Amino acid sequence: MFDTSWMTRWQSAVNTNGPMSWLGKHLTADVLLGFGEKQFVVNFRNGKVASFTDQLGPETCYQLALKAPAESWAKFCEKMPPPMYNDIWAMAHPLHGRLQMEGDQKVLWQNMRAMFWAFDRMREV
Amino acid sequence: MAKIEPIVGRYIWVTYEGTEYRMYFEEAGNPNGIPMVCLHTAGTDGREWRHQLCDEKINKDFRVIAIDLPRHGKSIPPYEWYQENEEYKLTAKYYSGIIMAFTKALGLEKPVIMGSSMGGNICLHLARDYEDEVSALIAVEACEWSPGWHLDWLRHAHIHGGEVCATSVFGLMAPQSPDKYRWETWWYYSQGGPGIFKGDLYFYSYDHDFRGQTQKLSGKVPIYYMTGVYDFACTPEMTEEAARNTKNSECIIMEEIGHFPMSENPEVFNRYLYPVLEKIVAAAK
Numbered sequence: 001m002f003d004t005s006w007m008t009r010w011q012s013a014v015n016t017n018g019p020m021s022w023l024g025k026h027l028t029a030d031v032l033l034g035f036g037e038k039q040f041v042v043n044f045r046n047g048k049v050a051s052f053t054d055q056l057g058p059e060t061c062y063q064l065a066l067k068a069p070a071e072s073w074a075k076f077c078e079k080m081p082p083p084m085y086n087d088i089w090a091m092a093h094p095l096h097g098r099l100q101m102e103g104d105q106k107v108l109w110q111n112m113r114a115m116f117w118a119f120d121r122m123r124e125v
Numbered sequence: 126m127a128k129i130e131p132i133v134g135r136y137i138w139v140t141y142e143g144t145e146y147r148m149y150f151e152e153a154g155n156p157n158g159i160p161m162v163c164l165h166t167a168g169t170d171g172r173e174w175r176h177q178l179c180d181e182k183i184n185k186d187f188r189v190i191a192i193d194l195p196r197h198g199k200s201i202p203p204y205e206w207y208q209e210n211e212e213y214k215l216t217a218k219y220y221s222g223i224i225m226a227f228t229k230a231l232g233l234e235k236p237v238i239m240g241s242s243m244g245g246n247i248c249l250h251l252a253r254d255y256e257d258e259v260s261a262l263i264a265v266e267a268c269e270w271s272p273g274w275h276l277d278w279l280r281h282a283h284i285h286g287g288e289v290c291a292t293s294v295f296g297l298m299a300p301q302s303p304d305k306y307r308w309e310t311w312w313y314y315s316q317g318g319p320g321i322f323k324g325d326l327y328f329y330s331y332d333h334d335f336r337g338q339t340q341k342l343s344g345k346v347p348i349y350y351m352t353g354v355y356d357f358a359c360t361p362e363m364t365e366e367a368a369r370n371t372k373n374s375e376c377i378i379m380e381e382i383g384h385f386p387m388s389e390n391p392e393v394f395n396r397y398l399y400p401v402l403e404k405i406v407a408a409a410k
Contacts, residue, residue, distance in 0.1 A: 080300050080301065081300060083299075083354045083355045083357070084355075084357055084360075086296055086299070086300050086355065087295065087296020087297075087357075088296065089293060089296050089297075089357070090296045090297075090355075090357040093273060093357050093358070094272070094273045095272070095273065095357070095360070096357060105278070106278070106283065106284070109278040109281070109284050109289055110283060110284050110285075112288070112289050112292045112293065113285075113288045113289070113292045116292055116295070116296075
């Protein structure tokens, strides 16, 4: 889970999703997803996952990072996630702190509908 | 013949602290039954209670009333709202005051108040300040303190307020709840007035802080706490703590349901609610 092969399947789930084609019209952002030790920068372009990379170097730019233990993401990805793991905010709420947000949070708030819809496709992988 | 629900909506003019408010409310049920006023959650309106308004079992013994607070749903703001010097912030004093002003205006005798989220939290204030004017309180998704929600992002010129208010609360609902009802709840949230959800959350996360005060409630009015396990804003642990500190209370933790139980999964919620209502009916006899 959360390797390149998994990411490729998630990319396909997002890019072939019907509602995402109009929900994501204005979603263009670079987001780092941290699954424990494994990190990917995902390049959203007009609602599609145009590319992603785990080769992070000094020239890798991203606007926002969402980092959580792999175990937390695994629960998030279950078909019926358990309480406190079913949503990004459920994991990120300050009371619970299971997911850390870093960077420009305005990007998240501006694109929340499309981004969260894209993350929910992880349950289809 | 087309299906027509029993709900009827009307407008009532309520005066509170020198200001007149045109408030919308819906009702159904037994006109001679126990009056029960249902309070919606932050940023939305009485549509959340439509399933309980239409429930035959509930309607048998209760006159079920769902209100829209001023600035919510069909209740317009006060006429001078556009000239206000401060952005809207709901306070405990105003919130409890306008609720009781409504009950007086409608001529309700010691109603039951059932509220969810901020509507649940205000039950603690009603228990303290209006214990002679209510007969029972059903505090759904309620706790003593619920920080972290009064965020500027919820009213921001660069952010779509409707979609962000709705999407930010979607995860508070359980994945087991029917999609059609979860997305209906999302829809309600997407339609709130600008800055209203944020303003309500001022009460929810700042003005409401009952820590150290719950123990001082007299216990004259029974409080029924009901919280869903998927609620990450008011967790079961937070509600249990409040209930432990409350005299004459009961704590019900609801499985496979979240922060909007009455609208996200009415079938499950109503099953938990019926025994509470039976106790209230028994106490009234």
